[in-house]
Amino acid sequence: MTEAGRPEFGPDQLDALLDDLLALLGPRGVSTLDRALDRASRDGSGMSPILSAQHPLGRPDAVCYPKSAEQVPAIVRAAVRHGVPITARGKGTGNYGQVVPRFGGLVMDMTSLGRVTAITDTTVTAQAGARMIALEQAAWDVGKQLWMYPSTVQSTLGGFLAGGSAGTGTIVHGRNHMGFVESLDVVFAHEDAEIVHLEGAAAQPMVHTYGVAGIIVAATVRIEPLQDWQCLYASFDSHYAAFPAAFRAAGIEPKPRLISADCATIVDALPSDPALVRGRANVRGIIDAAALDETVAVLEAAGGRIEAVRSGLAQTARLSTLSYNHPTWWLQKAVPDTYFHMECQGDALVTRLREVEEVYEGGMLHLEVGHETMFGMINGVYHDPGQVFAGVPALEALGVRVHSPHQSYVDLDADRVKAIAGSTDPKGLLNPGRWQQ
Ligand SMILES: Cc1cc2nc3c(=O)[nH]c(=O)nc-3n(C[C@H](O)[C@H](O)[C@H](O)COP(=O)(O)OP(=O)(O)OC[C@H]3O[C@@H](n4cnc5c(N)ncnc54)[C@H](O)[C@@H]3O)c2cc1C
Incomplete structure (x- = not known):
C-alpha cells in the first residue's frame, strides 16, 4: 500500500x-x-x-x-x-x-439517512443510507421493480452506487454506471460545501468511484414495471452439464433477472435448503413466468432436475443472496483460510470451462450470467499474491477478462474521475489513498 x-x-x-x-x-x-x-x-x-x-x-x-x-x-x-x-x-x-x-x-x-422519499412511474428517490431491499420493497408496493440491486440486499443505496457495480437485474440493464442513476444529491469537499444536484451524465463520475469525488446524500435511480418472477432451482449430476445449460437459458426472452450456477462443492457450502441438493451441481434463476416453461425445457434437456419453483419478494431476495460474491463467501466460511477468488468475465468461462478451472489449483468457478456475456468468480487454493496474479495472463489467453478484488484503487475511468476530484475535492480529503500510482 x-x-x-x-x-x-x-x-x-x-x-x-x-x-x-x-x-x-x-x-x-x-x-x-x-x-x-x-x-x-x-x-x-x-x-x-x-x-x-x-x-x-x-x-x-x-x-x-x-x-x-x-x-x-x-x-x-x-x-x-x-x-x-x-x-x-x-x-x-x-x-x-x-x-x-x-x-x-x-x-x-450514512445509515441513519435511510428514508425512501419519492417514487414515480420510472424512478425511486431515497437518502444514501436507505437499504437496497427497502427500495425494492417500495417499488414492489406500487407494482414496480428496481433495475438492479446487489446480492448484499441489506447494503445501502449510497454504498452500492459508490462502491458496488452489479447484481440482480444486470443481465438486462448492465452495471450501475450504465444509466441506472438518474440523479444524485452530492456534497463536495469545499469550505462552503452545500448539497449539489447532479443529473444524468454529470452524476456518473460519482458511481463506482468510492466517494473520492463527492459524498452522495440522496439518489434517484430507475425502476420499471414489476414482472411475474419465478425462482427456479435445478440440480445436475455435473456442473459441466449445468453451466452450458445456464448459458443457453440466458438467451430466452423475456430475459431472466438473474441466473447463477455452481459446482457441487460450492453448493455443499451454501445455506441448507431442499432446493440446493447436496452433492449436485445447481442452476438457479429469477425467471419471468412467460419464460418458465422454455427455461425448464432447456435445463431438463441438459439433464437438469427441477427442485423448486418459488415466487414473491422474499424468495427473489433470498435467491439474490446466493449470487455474485456470496457463493465464494460461503465457500470460504465452510473451508476457512484456503481459497481466494478473481472476478472474471467472458463467454470462455463456459466454452473453455475446464481450461479456466485448470489455471488455479483447486479451480472452481461460480458462474453468473452477466450483461451480454458470462461473468463469474474463479476460486482457487491460495498460496501467495504472486501465484494469484500469475494466473491472470493465462486467463486472458483463454479470452477471459479479469478484475482483481485484491485492491481498492479507483479503476473505473480513473483519469477522468481524478481530474473531476481535483475540483470537487481540491485538498484530497475524500477517502484518500485510492489513486494507483
Ligand atoms: C458477500 C458479498 C457479496 C457481494 N455482492 C455484491 C454484488 O452482488 N454486487 C456488487 O456490486 N457488490 C457486491 N458486493 C460488494 C458490496 O457488498 C456492495 O457493493 C454493496 O452494495 C456496498 O454497499 P455498502 O452500503 O455496504 O457500502 P460500503 O461498503 O459502506 O461502502 C462502499 C464504498 O462506497 C463508499 N460510500 C458509501 N456510502 C457512500 C456515500 N453515501 N457517498 C459516497 N461514497 C459512499 C465507501 O466509502 C466505500 O468506498 C458484495 C460483497 C460481499 C462481501
Whole structure:
C-alpha cells in the first residue's frame, strides 16, 4: 500500500474538528470510542487473503452519524476547514477495502439517512443510507421493480452506487454506471460545501468511484414495471452439464433477472435448503413466468432436475443472496483460510470451462450470467499474491477478462474521475489513498 495522498493532519486538527462536530451533532452524533472505531474499520475485505494479510487497512480517528441530509454539508465544511479526511460509510460490505479509511480521519456513517422519499412511474428517490431491499420493497408496493440491486440486499443505496457495480437485474440493464442513476444529491469537499444536484451524465463520475469525488446524500435511480418472477432451482449430476445449460437459458426472452450456477462443492457450502441438493451441481434463476416453461425445457434437456419453483419478494431476495460474491463467501466460511477468488468475465468461462478451472489449483468457478456475456468468480487454493496474479495472463489467453478484488484503487475511468476530484475535492480529503500510482 502506498502513502501517496496522505493528508497532513494531526491531533490539534482532530480536536478542533471534534469540538465543531459536538456543537453540530451533539454527543450522540460523534464517537471516538474503540467499539465505534473498530466497527468503522470492518468491511468485506476478509474475502481476500491478500488484503487480509495487510489488515488493518486503516482505522478512523472519529465516527459521526448525521441524522439529516442538511448535516452532511455542515460536517464536510468542518472537516475541510480543519484538513481532516472524510470517508463515507454505508453498511460496510465493500470487499476491496475501499470503505476503510486508509489514513484515518473522520468516517461519516450514512445509515441513519435511510428514508425512501419519492417514487414515480420510472424512478425511486431515497437518502444514501436507505437499504437496497427497502427500495425494492417500495417499488414492489406500487407494482414496480428496481433495475438492479446487489446480492448484499441489506447494503445501502449510497454504498452500492459508490462502491458496488452489479447484481440482480444486470443481465438486462448492465452495471450501475450504465444509466441506472438518474440523479444524485452530492456534497463536495469545499469550505462552503452545500448539497449539489447532479443529473444524468454529470452524476456518473460519482458511481463506482468510492466517494473520492463527492459524498452522495440522496439518489434517484430507475425502476420499471414489476414482472411475474419465478425462482427456479435445478440440480445436475455435473456442473459441466449445468453451466452450458445456464448459458443457453440466458438467451430466452423475456430475459431472466438473474441466473447463477455452481459446482457441487460450492453448493455443499451454501445455506441448507431442499432446493440446493447436496452433492449436485445447481442452476438457479429469477425467471419471468412467460419464460418458465422454455427455461425448464432447456435445463431438463441438459439433464437438469427441477427442485423448486418459488415466487414473491422474499424468495427473489433470498435467491439474490446466493449470487455474485456470496457463493465464494460461503465457500470460504465452510473451508476457512484456503481459497481466494478473481472476478472474471467472458463467454470462455463456459466454452473453455475446464481450461479456466485448470489455471488455479483447486479451480472452481461460480458462474453468473452477466450483461451480454458470462461473468463469474474463479476460486482457487491460495498460496501467495504472486501465484494469484500469475494466473491472470493465462486467463486472458483463454479470452477471459479479469478484475482483481485484491485492491481498492479507483479503476473505473480513473483519469477522468481524478481530474473531476481535483475540483470537487481540491485538498484530497475524500477517502484518500485510492489513486494507483
Ligand atoms: C458477500 C458479498 C457479496 C457481494 N455482492 C455484491 C454484488 O452482488 N454486487 C456488487 O456490486 N457488490 C457486491 N458486493 C460488494 C458490496 O457488498 C456492495 O457493493 C454493496 O452494495 C456496498 O454497499 P455498502 O452500503 O455496504 O457500502 P460500503 O461498503 O459502506 O461502502 C462502499 C464504498 O462506497 C463508499 N460510500 C458509501 N456510502 C457512500 C456515500 N453515501 N457517498 C459516497 N461514497 C459512499 C465507501 O466509502 C466505500 O468506498 C458484495 C460483497 C460481499 C462481501
